[in-house]
Amino acid sequence: QVQLQQWGAGLLKPGETLSLTCAVYNGSFSGYYWSWVRLSPGKGLEWIGEIGHRGTTNYNPSLGTQIAISGDSSKNQFSLKLIYVTAADTGVYYCARVRPLSVGRPFDYWGQGTPVTVSS
């Protein structure tokens, strides 16, 4: 059974950088895309961005240059950095596996979620 385990700091001040990492267990890193999704009270579920096993990245245009996603296939891990956070970035952040060959590119496995609060 594929498992995604994520970790990172959950309390930030405005202007700081959010850093999260997700490790993939019991499954291949190659052949899939790996995404970050967040759930916030104001916006519901929002896709942040994704990385393929060869390093190709796609980001949510609404988040612009605030995001950077990187991956390390040797460790079966990928990471999210979100710079200059504000209160609007408060929410629960999830990592998830994308099935790129399935119609709709569903997220089939998810991490447990990391609650993130941005407050001064």
Place this chain on the structure above:
Amino acid sequence: EIVMTQSPATLSVSPGERATLSCRASQSVNNNLVWYQQEPGQPPRLLVYGASTRAPGVPDRFSGSGSGTEFTLTISSVQSEDFAVYFCQQYDNWPPTYTFGQGTNLKIK
């Protein structure tokens, strides 16, 4: 940007009843439509992809239908464990983006 609109926002049903949840896209997404179930404190769970294909392990009381802009998730006989929030999601391949609906909260009547 494609906007996904779910209705109703809240649906109250009794166990054993049929539940019908709707998702509308602002423009055609063909059949690039996915449904998830989310319980409090848990990550979303994949139910249906490709508008109508059930994910492995999903009970057959869940069925998805539709194409283009109008989609439906039907639970034929709601069980106690089905009371949760349901999200639809579309994928657009240029530029690659995923968009979710705002969710339907299925509550016990």
